[in-house]
Amino acid sequence: MTTAVTPAETTVAVGAPPATTAAWRRLLRSPAGLIGTVLVALILIGAICAIAGLTPYDPVAQHPRDALQGPSGRYWLGTDQFGRDIFSRTLAGIGNSLRVSVVAVALSGVVGTLAGVCAGYFGNKVRGPVLAVTNVLFAFPPLLLALTLATTLTRNWATIALAIGIVYVPIFVRVTRGPVLSLRETDFIRAARVVGLPTRRILARHILPNISAIVTVQVTLSLSWAVLTEASLSFLGLGSPPPAPSLGSMVFDAKVFASTAWWTLAAPGVAIVIFVVGLNLLGDGLRDALDPRNGRNS
């Protein structure tokens, strides 16, 4: 049986592009989503420049004769006490901070989501241990853990990422477990079991896609917290060792000169604010855009 269907006959957008396109459109239409996307894009551009080495000066190069100069055509955001270019250092700091946060959140997102899905889907034999570990981790102060890891392992950005990653695992466990608990009782999961699908396939193809929106939002929000945590850690001297630029250690260095050379504090401070506010707004926008109740067809 062959029937040619002209587009005019189609009342529903059958086989329409997946919900992601519509979600993007919704995201960019909301003020929070739009501003968040722009700010995060700015940050990303800065980070990419720093990683690609496209900074006006070498971020660690010292120009002692130009120490503590205000913003000018030569040094766009001024220089610090060693005459290092603050603009270059800020970009490099953003790159560093982004690297730590992305690795940390990727780690906690993968581990936490897997643990949360298992805790939600399987019975008490899995749920008990997972939740016990989660609760212990929840009670652990990130600074203390970072301190412990930094002193026992080597002190570099990977250690910091590991510390932040471990501390954030429970957030993903909590956030995913609940929805999975209710998903596993839905008819379509039951229907998947009824037709004899193996558990691995049910988890991969039916459970995970249905919690992807929640995980996406959580990843964005966790990134912003990770940026703050990384900044606090390097402010306390637990971050990447000097002279490597980092937003937190730049703020720490600047606090002595802040009254006379405001620009030393302004640049890293504003960068942190843009970073965190941007990610938070993006998270809010994503939460609304990915909410299935906002209609899939709009």
Add this chain to the structure above:
Amino acid sequence: MSDLLELEDLRVSAGPHEIVRGVDLAVPAGQTVAVVGESGSGKSLTMLSVMGLLSPPLRVSGGHVRLAGWELTGLHERQLREIRGNEVAMIYQDPMTSLNPLMRVGEQVMEAMTAHGVAKAQARERMLDLLARVGIPDPRRTARAYPHEFSGGMRQRVMIASALAMRPKLLIADEPTTALDVTIQQQILALVDELRQELGMTTIWVTHDLGVVARLVDRVVVMYAGHVVEDAPVRQVFAAPQHPYTASLLASLPDPNSDGRGRLATIPGRPPTSTQTITGCPFRPRCAQARDICAVRPELLPRTLPVSPTAAPAAAGGAVAEPAAGGGAAVAVEAATTRVACHVPPAEWR
């Protein structure tokens, strides 16, 4: 003649409370059975335990489930998975929630086959055939749609396609039409019945609405508070219900011939909850026919009926249920297959 499905003293509990309290049921191959009862009577749980789909705290706490000679109780999950889809399939109440909203409908039907080792290309061919068979227009195109692009009736058709993909021997339909419009209901019922005949499937309809399936089934099993109270050929049930509960259920159906001004009959009281311990007949507190003897729990026993003029033509047929060669002619069942759990025969009712 062997029984395809055999439940023996099946018990389902939630923690310390028994919800299904000993169900005996044998369904011969090819028969179509309706399991009726109000919400909470344990009918759905009984069927879920056949599929091995009870989730904690619910569990099978006693008895046996046998399917085509296999003992299902205590079977390993891996073996159960082989049986699900291959031997038994199930369709659900609410087609709005029984499809994964993020997966194209064609893929969901294919998945039922690839999970059982059917090659992808072949599964695809069969999926398109199945969709066409259940009445989805232009399957090639619609297979790429997402569930939200379908109406409730269309989704139920997709569900049916995926349930029947592996040609199961037993189909359990758990109130598949409650969530649908009346007109769609009839279409879906007719479709399932057609497919049942085509594939020679044994079918169990789980429902609280006897009227909906009366024309489709050979036999009716009435459940109350986790017990089977009556198990009889469908015409027998309508013409001469043997259990007071069945009789009250039928009396509470609206009568299309009445002028609509009278009040519908109701059954006073409410069914016992799962936390209550039941001694004697579970229906006793609500039963107009209750006697002293009802304090003793009645067993589900065969009852030989005096041939009544209304029931006679229907019930006088051959011995047992066998799917007719051409498929689907109504199957006559002996009146003696009636089993009732009541001490008081209808002749003694006031």
